[in-house]
Amino acid sequence: MLDIKFMRENPKLVEAAMVQLGTADAPVAEALALDAQRRQVLQKVEALRAQRRAVSKKIGRTKDPVEQQALIESTRLAGDHLTALEMELRQIESQFRDAMLRIPNLPDPGVPVGKDEHENVVVKQWGEPREFDFTVLPHWEIGEALDILDIRRGVKLAGSRFYVLKGAGSHLQRALINWMIDIHVQEHGYTEVWPPVLVRSETLVGTGNLPKFAENLYHDAEEDLWLVPTAEVPVTNLYRDEILPPGSLPIYHVAYTPCFRREKAAAGKDTRGIKRVHQFDKVEMVKFVEPEKSGEELMRLLDDAEDIARRLELPYRVVQMCTGDLSFTAAIKYDVELWAPGAGEWLEVSSVSNFKDFQARRANIRYRPAVGQPPRFVHTLNGSGLALPRVMIAILENYQQRDGSVVVPQVLRPYMGGLDVIR
RNA sequence: GGAGGGAUGGCCGAGCGGACGAAGGCAGCGGUCUUGAAAACCGUUGUGGUGCAAGCCACCGGGGGUUCGAAUCCCUCUCCCUCCGCCA
Numbered sequence: 001m002l003d004i005k006f007m008r009e010n011p012k013l014v015e016a017a018m019v020q021l022g023t024a025d026a027p028v029a030e031a032l033a034l035d036a037q038r039r040q041v042l043q044k045v046e047a048l049r050a051q052r053r054a055v056s057k058k059i060g061r062t063k064d065p066v067e068q069q070a071l072i073e074s075t076r077l078a079g080d081h082l083t084a085l086e087m088e089l090r091q092i093e094s095q096f097r098d099a100m101l102r103i104p105n106l107p108d109p110g111v112p113v114g115k116d117e118h119e120n121v122v123v124k125q126w127g128e129p130r131e132f133d134f135t136v137l138p139h140w141e142i143g144e145a146l147d148i149l150d151i152r153r154g155v156k157l158a159g160s161r162f163y164v165l166k167g168a169g170s171h172l173q174r175a176l177i178n179w180m181i182d183i184h185v186q187e188h189g190y191t192e193v194w195p196p197v198l199v200r201s202e203t204l205v206g207t208g209n210l211p212k213f214a215e216n217l218y219h220d221a222e223e224d225l226w227l228v229p230t231a232e233v234p235v236t237n238l239y240r241d242e243i244l245p246p247g248s249l250p251i252y253h254v255a256y257t258p259c260f261r262r263e264k265a266a267a268g269k270d271t272r273g274i275k276r277v278h279q280f281d282k283v284e285m286v287k288f289v290e291p292e293k294s295g296e297e298l299m300r301l302l303d304d305a306e307d308i309a310r311r312l313e314l315p316y317r318v319v320q321m322c323t324g325d326l327s328f329t330a331a332i333k334y335d336v337e338l339w340a341p342g343a344g345e346w347l348e349v350s351s352v353s354n355f356k357d358f359q360a361r362r363a364n365i366r367y368r369p370a371v372g373q374p375p376r377f378v379h380t381l382n383g384s385g386l387a388l389p390r391v392m393i394a395i396l397e398n399y400q401q402r403d404g405s406v407v408v409p410q411v412l413r414p415y416m417g418g419l420d421v422i423r
Numbered sequence: 424g425g426a427g428g429g430a431u432g433g434c435c436g437a438g439c440g441g442a443c444g445a446a447g448g449c450a451g452c453g454g455u456c457u458u459g460a461a462a463a464c465c466g467u468u469g470u471g472g473u474g475c476a477a478g479c480c481a482c483c484g485g486g487g488g489u490u491c492g493a494a495u496c497c498c499u500c501u502c503c504c505u506c507c508g509c510c511a
Contacts (some may be wrong), residue, residue, distance in 0.1 A: 042473065046480045053480095056492035060441035072491045080493065200501095243470085245433090372452070376468080 001099050001361040003037055019105045020113050020323040029256065031099040038092045045089055046087070048082045099212055105358040107323045108332040112215055114322025120335075121219055121322065126306070127315030129339050130398060137404075138342035139396040140273040143169060145404050149274070161263075161277045168422040172395070173281065175415035177256050180283040180308055184385055188304045190254035190285060193333050195234035198225040203237045206363030208329035208355075220258045227260035231284035232382045237363055239288065243375045244367035250297065251288040256281065274345065274389040281388040287381040288365065291357065294379035298332065298354040301383045305336050305350040308386050312409045314394050315339040317346060329358045338384075338390065342397035347390040352383030 007014050018026045050352060055075045062068045112121050143149025146170025154162040165173050172417040184190040204210040204226055209217065218227040228234055235255050244251075259282050270276040285294060289297045302318065309316040321333040330353035337346035360366070366375035399407040405423035409414055 039473070042480085046473070049481085050479060052491075056441070056490095060490055068491090075491050372468085 001358060002103055002106065003361070004031070004100070007032060008035065011416070018104075019168045020107060021104055021326060022115065022151065022324045023025075023104055026103045026361045027099040028103055031096060031103060034092055034096040034099060038089070038096055041085060041089045041092060041373065045082065045085050046080065047149060052078065052082060062310055067138070074280070098211070100268070101205065101362070104184075104328045105355065106332050108354070108356075111326065111332050112320065112322045115324045116322075117325045119322040120325055121333070122317055123316040123318045123320050125315075126310065126317070127339075129315050129341060131340065136301045136341045136403040137217065137400060138273060138395065139340070139393040140402065142342070142400050142406060145385050146406065148422065151274070158278075160271070160278060163274050163277060168416075168419065169392075171282075171416055171419075172412070172422070173392065175412045176388060176391060177281065177283060179412055180385055181254055183255060183308065183311070184254040184304065188252075188254075188285075188307070190252040193231075193235055193238070193253045193255040195231065195255055195257065197228045197234070197239070197260075199228055199234055200225065201238070203233060203240070206240050207233045207359055208362060209233060212328060215264050216262050218262055228257060229261045230259050230282060230384075231255040231419040232286060234367075235284065235286040236359055236380055236382065239365045239378075240363040240367060243366075244288070244378070246368050246370050246373075248291050249288060249367055249378065250293065253286045254283060255286070256283045258282075273343070273393065275343075275393060277389060279397060283385045283386045283388075285383050288367075288378045289381065290367070290369075291379050294354050294356060294381060296332075296378075298352065298381055301381055302336070302352045304335050305352055305383045305385050308391075309336060309349070310396065311411050312391070314391075314398055314409075316349075327351075327353065329353070329355050330360055331358065336386070338394040340394050340397045342392070342400070347393060349386040349390045350384035353381060355382075 003016070007028070011028070014028050015024075018024050018028055023123040052075065054079075055071060059068055059071050059075075062071060069336075113118065114120065137145075140149065140151060144151070146168070147168050148165065150164040150166055154164045157164070181192060185192050198220070201210055201224065204217070209229060210226075217229060220226070234257070235253050238253070239251075259280050260281075261278060263276065263278065274280075285301060287297055287301060306316065306318065316336055318336050319335045319337060321327075321330070321335065326333055329422070333351060335348045336350040336352065339350050340347050356379050357382045360377040365378050367378050368375050395409060396406055399409065401407065403423070405421050408420050408422060413420055
């Protein structure tokens with residue numbers, strides 16, 4: 001959520017930002033009009049309430065029953081008027097809030113301006129794609145041949161875009177999760193969290209997934225609970241409606257969760273393999289920091305994600321999103337992409353964003369800089385560290401050998417009982 | 424799932440229709456005293472909205488209602504506790 005005061009003072013700037021984001025349909029003008037209306041009605045309501053309070057106090061003090069009755073009669077009509085106005089105010093406020101919740105975050109001034117993903121900027125590349133002296137296979141062929149990935153049976157159980165890992169495939173996944181969390185906790189300074197993966201609507205509003213992106217989420221109507229699309233949702237909301245005491249920041253959390261995405265919009269895209277599925281696993285990093293620090297914290301968060309790719313010795317590149325490809329909530333965002341030789345493409349395995357105070361406003365997450373000082377909104381950031389199925393794809397495709405076996409990355413071997421080759 | 428009891432400021436806890444943004448205690452902060460500290464004493468301490476400002480308004484778990492007036496009465500939701508049932 002944007003700061004309404006900032007919007008009032010800089011309407012042109014906000015409108016211009018919406019054009020850059022390619023979301024000129026965002027209800028900025030509507031929100032501003034509702035805000036003006038809201039304040040107008042609010043002033044009337046407050047004046048009437050002040051008046052009512054004064055009369056009521058007088059009624060309480062009046063001893064003479066006749067005089068008291070006269071006062072009650074005189075103010076009854078004003079009361080009805082007030083009730084009507086209050087109802088109007090409530091309606092305006094709810095419309096106002098709804099409009100505010102549908103306006104995206106403003107891009108950081110440093111974000112390259114661009115129309116869509118074609119204008120994203122590759123800012124870094126690490127590692128050399130391996131040269132193969134045999135025909136490289138895509139991960140689904142490698143996985144099926146080794147009997148560690150069973151897509152057909154996954155589909156039997158749950159439908160398209162579901163899969164089953166088996167034997168060393170399952171073990172590799174478990175190893176990756178444990179190893180990644182250990183690195184982030186022991187070497188990057190994060191505190192581990194194991195949150196619920198079913199959450200309430202308010203939780204999803206806090207991170208910006210609702211109200212706008214309900215169609216991408218799984219929802220249990222009976223209990224009104226939602227399956228999280230990422231650990232970002234429960235972990236960011238950990239401190240919703242709280243004022244963190246002085247000295248609390250920065251807070252770094254890392255969490256593993258399964259992630260659930262309906263991806264209705266993506267039907268028909270990336271249908272082969274496990275690149276785009278409805279349920280996947282992910283290790284996610286979330287930071288809560290002071291506003292002045294979020295810029296540098298973003299770069300460190302990005303490096304923490306890259307570090308995982310480097311340790312796995314997987315070639316990767318870092319791409320900065322242009323304005324047109326920025327997510328709804330991010331002010332600035334980088335993707336880490338692993339090279340997948342089998343499919344011949346770069347796979348997004350991490351999306352590292354600074355949301356500044358956008359989520360903090362929605363979720364009402366504040367901190368007190370020092371005793372006696374007023375609270376301020378924190379800045380939130382997050383990044384995958386990393387998304388499992390695509391790391392799995394990259395490992396299978398990069399580490400494949402002529403005979404169909406797959407070498408286990410050095411760093412994972414202690415987590416796989418010393419196994420060095422899956423065959 | 425069934426029966427009952429609760430939710431008040433950072434914490435504990437009073438208030439059950441008007442004098443309550445809310446007694447009292449604790450904690451915190453400032454001060455007096457002290458070589459320093461403790462004790463004692465005095466003072467002070469919530470969040471937000473709105474307005475140029477003085478100020479005004481809102482908030483006693485959330486939302487709605489009754490009333491001239493609600494922390495207090497009614498409805499509803501959420502959460503917590505006790506007992507029974509069920510359960511990995």
